[in-house]
Amino acid sequence: MKTTAVKDGDEYVLNGAKMWITNGTVDGVETGDAYLVEASVYARTGKGSRDVSLFLVEKGMKGFSLGQKIEDKCGMRASMTAELVFQDCRVPASNLVGEEGKATLCMMRNLEIERVALAAMSLGIARRCVEEMNRYAKERHAFGAQLNSFGQIQRFLAESFAEYQAGRSYVYQVARNLKLDSVGNGLDADGVKLYCGQMGKNVADRAIQVMGGYGYVGEYNVERLWRDAKLLEIGGGTNEAHHKNIVRDLSRQVGAAGSSVAWQLI
Known part of the structure; x- marks a missing residue:
């Protein structure tokens, strides 16, 4: 700065x-x-x-x-x-x-909130991609059969749905427990954005693959969603920053009484 x-x-x-x-x-x-x-x-x-x-x-x-x-x-x-x-x-x-020289806590609190919001944004991208590729795979026929009857396509759809649902649970859990006037929620704020940011881009990538050439053009939406999803691995904190922050916060809890990790919230 x-x-x-x-x-x-x-x-x-x-x-x-x-x-x-x-x-x-x-x-x-x-x-x-x-x-x-x-x-x-x-x-x-x-x-x-x-x-x-x-x-x-x-x-x-x-x-x-x-x-x-x-x-x-x-x-x-x-x-x-x-x-x-x-x-x-x-x-x-x-x-x-506020007070002069006292804005760091406010800045970090807002960053935690932003990261949860960006994770939710990635969640929305993933859901739209699952919906688009599911519809396409059902309607599109190849070699005399629906596209979703082929194992490779089934894998893309099934893994994308499961990862979306996992991300959804994590986002809702963190958002439900987040106190907007508090500071110190960095472990899960970093964790949920790290997971969902990567998940959203991966799901969008699979959607393009399912649609083939059509997925690569704007008419079918998923190429735009892939481009939007990429920012969520950068903005609000890069994946590499989240790796650093999560390991730092976990290491601080070593030796603390009781369980020392985020799944206490569950």
Whole structure:
């Protein structure tokens, strides 16, 4: 995090830039109206790595502008993504959200919520793919028989359905137990997104394979779903970051009283 915020009288002066901002722009010309929470402007107000503050930055503030609009994304094209630039951007001190230097917990809490939401998004992609390939495999005939009568196709359908249902159970379990005002849910937030992100892309990949050439074109939807699913292995935390975080959190629980892993929630 390189963006800085320096107190100057009854204002903060922000300098830096934020990349990959969801809804950073709508028309490619101007910023959105305001940025807070997931699109918040977090800026360092001290020298410590966790000395982070949260500000509400509004459209039209001097020094706040739109940088580049990200073009030609692989997927999620309906979601505008852009860079936000702060060049001596003056923000009233009243726009500080919470206490100065105390935003890290808020940021991490919001990240946990985001990861559960992204897992649910991947779950939706998987369900649509199962529905599409199931319909196609029943209606399509090859060699005088329905496509779903062949063992390889049955494997794609059966494994996809089972993995979708497993992901559904995990998402609902974590969402049901998640307290929105709490921090420290990282183990399952990482776990559910890691599983569902990979699961959704794998199911979409199978759907394309079941449909063959038709699956590779836009008319049958699944190629778009595959492109959208790929982002969920990157956005909100990469798979590699989830691996690191899960092992770190599990190792902290070694030696703790009682069972030390997430299945306590079941």
